[in-house]
Amino acid sequence: MAELVCLAYLYALEGAIADVEFNALPEGRKKELKQFSDFTKK
Numbered sequence: 001m002a003e004l005v006c007l008a009y010l011y012a013l014e015g016a017i018a019d020v021e022f023n024a025l026p027e028g029r030k031k032e033l034k035q036f037s038d039f040t041k042k
Contacts, residue, residue, distance in 0.1 A: 006037060007037050008022070011025060
């Protein structure tokens with residue numbers, strides 16, 4: 001569950017920076033954020 005929350009926070013933060021809703025982020029950017037999230041958990 002914590003992994004999902006962390007990823008949701010990353011999406012929200014990226015959305016705030018880009019001035020778009022987090023669920024409107026491009027799929028490619030979401031994939032990059034997921035890869036980053038996975039990398040930080042190693």
